[in-house]
Amino acid sequence: MRAIYFCRYLPGLHQLLPLLGQLPGPLWTDDAEVARACRRIAPAQPLHRVWPSKRWCVERLARRLEGDVFIGTNAHPQFFNRVRGPRVQCFHGVSSKGFAAQWRNTRYFDLCLLAGERMRRDFERAGLLDTVRCEVVGHIRGDRLARGDFDSAAFKRAHRLDAGAPTVLYAPTWSGLSSFNDHGLEIAQAVPPEWNFVAKLHPWTIRRRDAPAMVRAFTAWISARPRGALLPIDDDIHPAMAAADLMIGDRSSTCEEFLLLDRPILFFDHLTGRAGLDEQTRALVERGDWSDLHRCGPVVCSGLELRDALIHVQAHPSEHGDQRRRMRDFVFHQPDGRAAERAAVAIARLAGEMRDRVFGQRIFEASGAGVRED
Incomplete structure (x- = not known):
């Protein structure tokens, strides 16, 4: 055929x-x-x-x-x-x-x-x-992640990360739903400096130039950070997921793919209760449904909350485990x-x-x- x-x-x-x-x-x-x-x-x-x-x-x-x-x-x-x-x-x-x-x-x-x-x-x-x-x-895309095909140690060596430190992956979505456009640097700075921090921006954030000033500031900051990596636009995110101990997301489908690993997820929600949303973002918020997904981990709306939540979930990775697995089996x-x-x-x-x-x-x-x- x-x-x-x-x-x-x-x-x-x-x-x-x-x-x-x-x-x-x-x-x-x-x-x-x-x-x-x-x-x-x-x-x-x-x-x-x-x-x-x-x-x-x-x-x-x-x-x-x-x-x-x-x-x-x-x-x-x-x-x-x-x-x-x-x-x-x-x-x-x-x-x-x-x-x-x-x-x-x-x-x-x-x-x-x-x-x-x-x-x-x-x-x-x-x-x-x-x-x-x-x-x-x-x-289909999640097959290798579900099978455990990726070498986490090799990923950390390739990106000069500390093999013994917790690894945080930040993978925001695009458009007005993205936490990156207004809070990207705040989120990155909330991760403890002794931890590994890996970021994968959505391709459309780069191609559509949603937040060019934030992209420049974020890129400069993460380049100077020890144990930090910004993945190229065309990289598959799944090797980074396999190497991550926990993930920071928002309304991205990558959060759901991370459920395949049954590891902690934190959600940065910059939209709930926010007034003055533009028409396109408001339509996207009204169209989607993230209520079940956001029960799979702590939901925060500031860098200070995020830092405390990161430390807590790293110490208690089994919290929200039942909801993560229920959501995984519903989605996949x-x-x-x-x-x-x-x-x-x-x-x-x-x-x-x-x-x-x-x-x-x-x-x-x-x-x-x-x-x-x-």
Whole structure:
């Protein structure tokens, strides 16, 4: 079976790579950062860049590609609305933001692969289970994290961290939901100086220039901090998760992925009860639901609170453990490291059924069955 992949977003690349190990095939992209990251992370992967990165170029490519199945992690209409063959959507995130369960993200696809029961419930509430075929397979990107494939000691050596000190990972989301834009430096400075501190900013925080002054100040501060590391924009965050003893998050889907490790999470909430939110941020807050997630650890809204909470959860890592595990099992179907295998089976089944359907239709037409002669 010839699978063809299309990706124009960095988090989507990290979702597709495990699936490429199960269903090999060429990867197409019109994004320079995706291309650079793929060449660095998976140099043997067949990669093709659409150039120039224009809508008409992607549309022309889609019309001429031939494959048994086309796979992506976002709804790119100029590609998936024009390819000829089964189309599979395997969403790159599992976030409480609620973006996935929308008709515009499913309308071009024959199969949607869902991460777990919560996503299936969201699709049911949105009435999408009646409009598109869905299968719950688990979170493909989280397979290696769930299996424990990453070498934490090697990560700490590579980033010159103290092997014996607690390691804190800070991974904020993007847009107005991000704690980084106004509080990034305050959060970083709350981490005890003798601890390791690792930060991974959302790619869109950098690309969209949400907070350029904060990015400059944060980068300068962490560069001067002993036992500090700011990960590159195209890095997979999961090796850092594996090395982290605890995590600081906000409304990012990375908080939910960290649940796979059953380690303490703290949430910096700068939005609840805040007046004067801009229209876009207010719409995002109203759309999402973080109430269950924020029960998985302490919620703080200042650097002083955060420092005290960090010290407390480091000393009592089992607190909130029951809620973390309940949330993990709600978000992730069978977090056993085999989601990519289940996804490959579901995709092969779809491709086989559609191939048989087309073949049967051709036989029917060739036989002249159903044709009435006058």
